[in-house]
Amino acid sequence: MYAPILEIDTKKVTENAKKLHDFCAQRGVELTFVTKGFSARPEVIRAALAGGITSFADSRLKNIRAAKQAIPGLKYLLIRIPAIMEAEDVVRWADWSLQSQIEVIRAVSEAALRQGKIHPIILMIDVGDLREGVFGRAQLDEIAPQIKDCAGVELVGLGTNVGCYGSVLPSVENTAVLVELRDYLNKKYGFSISVLSAGGTCALKLLEDGSMPAGINQLRVGEAVLYGEDTTGNRFLEGYHQDAFRFKAQVVELRRKPSVPIGELGRDGKGDTPEYPDRGVRLRAICAAGKQDVAWAALTPMLPGAEMIGASSDHLIVDVEDCGGQVQVGDWLTFRCGYMAVLDATTSAYVDVQIREG
Ligand SMILES: *Cc1c(COP(=O)(O)O)cnc(C)c1O
Numbered sequence: 001m002y003a004p005i006l007e008i009d010t011k012k013v014t015e016n017a018k019k020l021h022d023f024c025a026q027r028g029v030e031l032t033f034v035t036k037g038f039s040a041r042p043e044v045i046r047a048a049l050a051g052g053i054t055s056f057a058d059s060r061l062k063n064i065r066a067a068k069q070a071i072p073g074l075k076y077l078l079i080r081i082p083a084i085m086e087a088e089d090v091v092r093w094a095d096w097s098l099q100s101q102i103e104v105i106r107a108v109s110e111a112a113l114r115q116g117k118i119h120p121i122i123l124m125i126d127v128g129d130l131r132e133g134v135f136g137r138a139q140l141d142e143i144a145p146q147i148k149d150c151a152g153v154e155l156v157g158l159g160t161n162v163g164c165y166g167s168v169l170p171s172v173e174n175t176a177v178l179v180e181l182r183d184y185l186n187k188k189y190g191f192s193i194s195v196l197s198a199g200g201t202c203a204l205k206l207l208e209d210g211s212m213p214a215g216i217n218q219l220r221v222g223e224a225v226l227y228g229e230d231t232t233g234n235r236f237l238e239g240y241h242q243d244a245f246r247f248k249a250q251v252v253e254l255r256r257k258p259s260v261p262i263g264e265l266g267r268d269g270k271g272d273t274p275e276y277p278d279r280g281v282r283l284r285a286i287c288a289a290g291k292q293d294v295a296w297a298a299l300t301p302m303l304p305g306a307e308m309i310g311a312s313s314d315h316l317i318v319d320v321e322d323c324g325g326q327v328q329v330g331d332w333l334t335f336r337c338g339y340m341a342v343l344d345a346t347t348s349a350y351v352d353v354q355i356r357e358g
Pocket of ligand 1: 036037080199201202220221222224
């Protein structure tokens with residue numbers, strides 16, 4: 001049966017992983033590879049292992065469990081702050097976890113004691129992105145002694161996250177907060193906090209500039225390894241493969257049409273009112289794949305001259321006017337994938353994932 005294809009070149013992933021792992025290691029930083037963007041497919045994890053990466057992270061316990069069942073011995077950090085009802089599974093499947101809320105930490109602590117374990121945690125500090133984390137010194141002084149009282153967890157690290165909700169960029173100032181708070185907590189409450197964890201890909205810029213505050217010793221990174229891209233920082237990383245992930249869909253219609261829809265315009269399929277610039281009559285290819293398969297806006301056609309113009313739930317529309325008449329019905333068009341494209345393609349039931357090695 002026909003299915004659009006997500007093709008993964010694991011050799012390129014290995015090369016990216018090795019390059020970034022070595023770059024971080026030379027600067028005293030452990031690269032923790034974030035696997036949520038490809039649903040923790042074991043082939044990609046093996047490619048990262050081949051590049052020297054030994055530390056992994058995912059936001060979903062389901063991914064962590066599947067990865068560990070496929071590849072025993074993986075070390076995994078849970079990076080979505082967990083729900084209380086996940087506490088048993090957190091302790092069972094994650095080697096350590098990011099945390100921000102005492103009710104959850106207590107539940108995890110109790111689960112750990114029941115399982116005969118001490119579960120290491122990294123406390124998230126909100127430095128302004130306004131997603132997860134303790135906000136301000138008063139909140140920190142409230143939670144610190146409460147964590148001390150939880151016998152089943154050990155506070156081993158502090159972490160911060162930027163660039164996700166608030167699109168705040170990492171800076172020397174907002175990252176150095178971790179160093180200051182580590183010293184404060186260790187001194188005042190007698191913790192042995194040793195891990196300072198920053199992320200994601202956008203934090204690499206500080207390491208490249210040589211301005212990463214001393215003491216930051218873990219970077220949680222997915223995008224750079226997978227796509228050689230830093231979306232928040234709006235740049236591609238030099239020397240990294242950017243096309244390890246390719247999406248392919250077959251052309252099912254090829255026709256010249258005007259670029260502006262004809263008739264009175266209502267809302268599109270998503271309820272939006274998009275603009276349609278008038279570029280005259282253009283040759284358009286419809287490919288058999290859509291929003292049920294892939295985040296189309298994160299696709300870039302690889303054929304020179306081709307341009308992605310839109311999608312509905314089941315159709316991708318590509319302008320191929322400037323492709324010199326090369327495209328035929330029945331051809332597979334190939335697209336470079338960004339983060340959201342692979343996130344969708346690996347979670348869609350309709351996409352055939354194919355692994356290529358080189
Ligand atoms: C997704 C995520 C990352 C990785 O971000 P990339 O931009 O893919 O490098 C790091 N930390 C947390 C908490 C995340 O959720």
